[in-house]
Amino acid sequence: KDHKVDLTFDAGNTGPVIDKDIYGQFAEHLGRGIYEGVWVGEDSDIPNTRGFRNDVLNALRDIEVPLVRWPGGCFADEYHWREGIGPRDERPVKVNTHWGGVEEPNTFGTHEFFEFVELLGADAYVNGNLGSGSVQEMAEWLEYMTGEKGSTLAQERRKNGREEPFEIAYFGIGNEAWGCGGNMRPEYYSDLYRQYATFLKAPEGNMPKLVASGGHSEDTTWTDVLSKNIEQKIDGISYHYYTLPNSDWDNKGRAINFSETDWFNTMDRTYKIDDYIEANLKVLEKNDPEGDIKFYVDEWGTWYDPEPERDPGFLYQQNTLRDAVVAAVNFNIFHKYAERVTMTNIAQMVNVLQAMILTDKEKMVLTPTYHTYGMYKVFQDATSIPFKLKTPDYKNGDKRVPAVTASVARGTDGKLYLALVNMDPKNGADIDLDIDGVKAKRAEGQILTAEAMDARNTFDAPATLEPKAFSADLDELRIPAKSVVVVELK
Numbered sequence: 038k039d040h041k042v043d044l045t046f047d048a049g050n051t052g053p054v055i056d057k058d059i060y061g062q063f064a065e066h067l068g069r070g071i072y073e074g075v076w077v078g079e080d081s082d083i084p085n086t087r088g089f090r091n092d093v094l095n096a097l098r099d100i101e102v103p104l105v106r107w108p109g110g111c112f113a114d115e116y117h118w119r120e121g122i123g124p125r126d127e128r129p130v131k132v133n134t135h136w137g138g139v140e141e142p143n144t145f146g147t148h149e150f151f152e153f154v155e156l157l158g159a160d161a162y163v164n165g166n167l168g169s170g171s172v173q174e175m176a177e178w179l180e181y182m183t184g185e186k187g188s189t190l191a192q193e194r195r196k197n198g199r200e201e202p203f204e205i206a207y208f209g210i211g212n213e214a215w216g217c218g219g220n221m222r223p224e225y226y227s228d229l230y231r232q233y234a235t236f237l238k239a240p241e242g243n244m245p246k247l248v249a250s251g252g253h254s255e256d257t258t259w260t261d262v263l264s265k266n267i268e269q270k271i272d273g274i275s276y277h278y279y280t281l282p283n284s285d286w287d288n289k290g291r292a293i294n295f296s297e298t299d300w301f302n303t304m305d306r307t308y309k310i311d312d313y314i315e316a317n318l319k320v321l322e323k324n325d326p327e328g329d330i331k332f333y334v335d336e337w338g339t340w341y342d343p344e345p346e347r348d349p350g351f352l353y354q355q356n357t358l359r360d361a362v363v364a365a366v367n368f369n370i371f372h373k374y375a376e377r378v379t380m381t382n383i384a385q386m387v388n389v390l391q392a393m394i395l396t397d398k399e400k401m402v403l404t405p406t407y408h409t410y411g412m413y414k415v416f417q418d419a420t421s422i423p424f425k426l427k428t429p430d431y432k433n434g435d436k437r438v439p440a441v442t443a444s445v446a447r448g449t450d451g452k453l454y455l456a457l458v459n460m461d462p463k464n465g466a467d468i469d470l471d472i473d474g475v476k477a478k479r480a481e482g483q484i485l486t487a488e489a490m491d492a493r494n495t496f497d498a499p500a501t502l503e504p505k506a507f508s509a510d511l512d513e514l515r516i517p518a519k520s521v522v523v524v525e526l527k
């Protein structure tokens with residue numbers, strides 16, 4: 038039985054701009070995320086541009102990735118930037134202690150990262166090492182990257198092949214300081230942040246936004262303490278939230294072959310981020326009523342049990358229609374809070390957790406999550422339009438989530454866009470639209486849906502789940518069960 042959903046808005050009203058950086062990606066030195074996934078080296082048989090896989094570059098360009106965060110994650114707080122510059126064959130080999138204990142050749146370092154984002158046309162988010170580094174090391178890294186004059190560090194960068202300074206959009210001062218980044222308390226971390234931020238300097242016009250490492254899940258303490266204690270430059274507080282179907286780190290749930298209860302639990306867990314963001318933003322509104330400190334969800338996505346035959350330290354997982362729906366639900370929530378939530382990074386870009394792309398040697402597959410990013414790219418820098426949504430719930434026992442969530446915005450191309458997600462895997466939804474301020478009759482765009490909840494793309498069948506054309510008269514707008522729809526209203 039179809040849900041009856043009412044959606045009302047006035048196209049003449051405007052909300053905040055949806056910052057394109059909400060569509061950011063996260064690329065950590067983890068498993069096959071960087072090595073194999075992005076970097077194969079110039080001598081590889083896999084077609085590449087100066088060592089970067091062409092297929093991956095092209096696919097990422099197509100979804101217009103605006104921002105990439107690197108080198109971690111937990112890896113960031115053990116990363117020493119000097120080990121990743123200079124001739125590649127002279128760089129030290131380290132052990133990646135967090136992720137599988139594998140050798141880290143340091144082949145992909147600062148210059149390779151910037152070359153990669155420049156090839157993508159994306160901005161850079163560099164995460165500094167607070168946990169095991171020093172103030173001097175972090176300050177020197179920033180000088181190395183941004184120095185304009187003749188300082189020895191700027192000259193060293195030039196000697197390593199880069200004349201012009203690199204441009205850094207965001208710089209993170211540590212990562213998950215409450216955990217792998219040093220097991221600190223927020224008071225201690227905020228004091229360290231004050232110290233580190235004091236010494237991070239860059240030429241005018243090239244000073245990145247500074248990111249303080251904040252809390253996770255339902256916690257608001259980190260947001261509270263950091264926004265109260267830090268008086269130095271702070272552009273945003275980071276926040277991490279992962280969707281674990283079973284909310285149990287020892288038994289997270291399966292990536293494929295799951296039940297409808299697993300599907301529901303995944304929707305329920307992912308939808309929690311709405312309340313968690315709201316709670317954190319309330320704290321920020323109290324401590325920073327001017328709205329100077331943004332809230333960056335710089336790690337989010339699904340996290341399932343590792344596939345049995347793979348290295349559990351590599352966090353490789355399959356990606357299904359369920360992940361595509363999760364991504365769209367999160368986008369709709371981020372849009373709702375677009376005033377403060379101006380940047381997010383899904384974890385992670387290639388071969389790790391809720392990835393856009395999976396690779397197997399020369400093969401590449403685009404995941405359902407990738408396609409959701411492609412469909413939603415019209416929302417990058419779009420102006421949100423406030424709306425009212427009345428939707429029945431999708432229920433399981435005494436738990437419930439709204440069946441349908443939505444976004445409405447005016448794109449940078451001047452067109453009016455509507456996104457709809459139906460979380461219910463069994464029932465479709467009839468959408469009764471009541472629009473003021475514009476005469477629209479038709480919805481035209483794309484839909485992502487399938488029969489199976491765990492429909493997916495594989496290396497043998499890479500085009501199983503792809504967006505299809507979708508169009509409807511507005512007085513007959515219906516979306517099927519478990520679907521993501523993005524349309525222009527015209």
Ligand code: AHR
Nearest residue numbers: 109110111112212213384
């Ligand atoms: O994305 C994987 C890991 O999850 C990151 O390294 C860390 O920050 C988080 O705990």
